[in-house]
Amino acid sequence: MTVIHRQLALADLRPDMVLSDDLHDPQGQTLLPKGSVLTQHAIDALQRHQVVSVPIVVGELTPEEIAARKAHAEARLARLFRLPLRTEADHLLQRCVRNFRLGEEA
């Protein structure tokens, strides 16, 4: 959660860019793991796999920015889950989405 990432179109990719997340194909296979540094070769391969856009690291976040983002995500989750949780599955869904948005440590 310390990096800023942006979903970049294939045409905007350049060598030396860094992947901010695992990249999967539609069958769920990992094409490139998080943290991979792109090469021209890799970009060409993505094109052959019909990948349209890729999550790329575009900067580092300061601790204050991280906190602000977390607070924003927390607030949005609280808004979406504002109705009383009635079933066990409501709690499970909320926990999964929280972990997804805020990371496991949340």
Place this chain on the structure above:
Amino acid sequence: MSDDAPQQDAHHVHFEQMMAQIRDLPALPAIAQDLMKVGQEDVDIHVITRKVSLDQALSAKTLRFANSSFYGLQSKVTTIQQAVTLIGVDAVRHVVTANAVTGYFPQHDCEGFSFIAQWRHSIAAAVCARVLARHLHVNQEYAFTAGLLHDIGRLVLITHFRREYEAVIAYRREHDCEWLTAERAVMGVDHVTAGEALARHWNFADTIRYAIAGHHEPEAQREYSLAAIVHVANAIVHALDLSDQEDDVVPSVSTTAWEGLGLDEQAYLQVFRETELLFEEVSHVLLA
């Protein structure tokens, strides 16, 4: 039915009134009807290929869809025939269905209701249902279609009972509740019944109809699994905030349905990721 009903009943719609409206809806175009018969053995692929090929707009959309990363094909698809051969009749079905159905519900504005947001939600649910279906090893294309159509009853209500639905919108704003609750309180009918009736009127396959009927209460359905998938997918995409509506709210999830899918948290995290990635792309194609 008493005469001294409270004033709130001004917006009540009788079940028969709703059914009459639905019966008056024209049939779907023949090609969409053919494609909605999910059992593929009924579908004459050659006839469909030819019909779609003759419709330029449909062809263009179908090809864009077939070439999107949704299907992840290695080679570029350039004809409808290739599309049908490589990915089956399903890509064609999705595009024709989405096209036919949007065509029936012209997007006139209604205070507090966004057609675009509604379609974004339906597409998100379709994508998520398909991703879930893949994890569960059940038919992914039925899941997509059922997800796409699960809220179709809402379009019936808002198009044919607009004044009443505006009261639903106001009620929901005031009480901050789920849509279903507001519809039942104000109109007395709801988008689930309307959707099921429309599915019957338009001869959707039973599986799809059960899923539409059961997307809020899947346990009541005979064909449980697809209804459960759409039910969970619906809640997930609300929770992932994909329709881009400030006042979106996550509906309650049936524990029986959730447990019935049997996925663990790791699997759900993967489902969320895949859903978000595929959603943007599919919505670009289908909403274009």
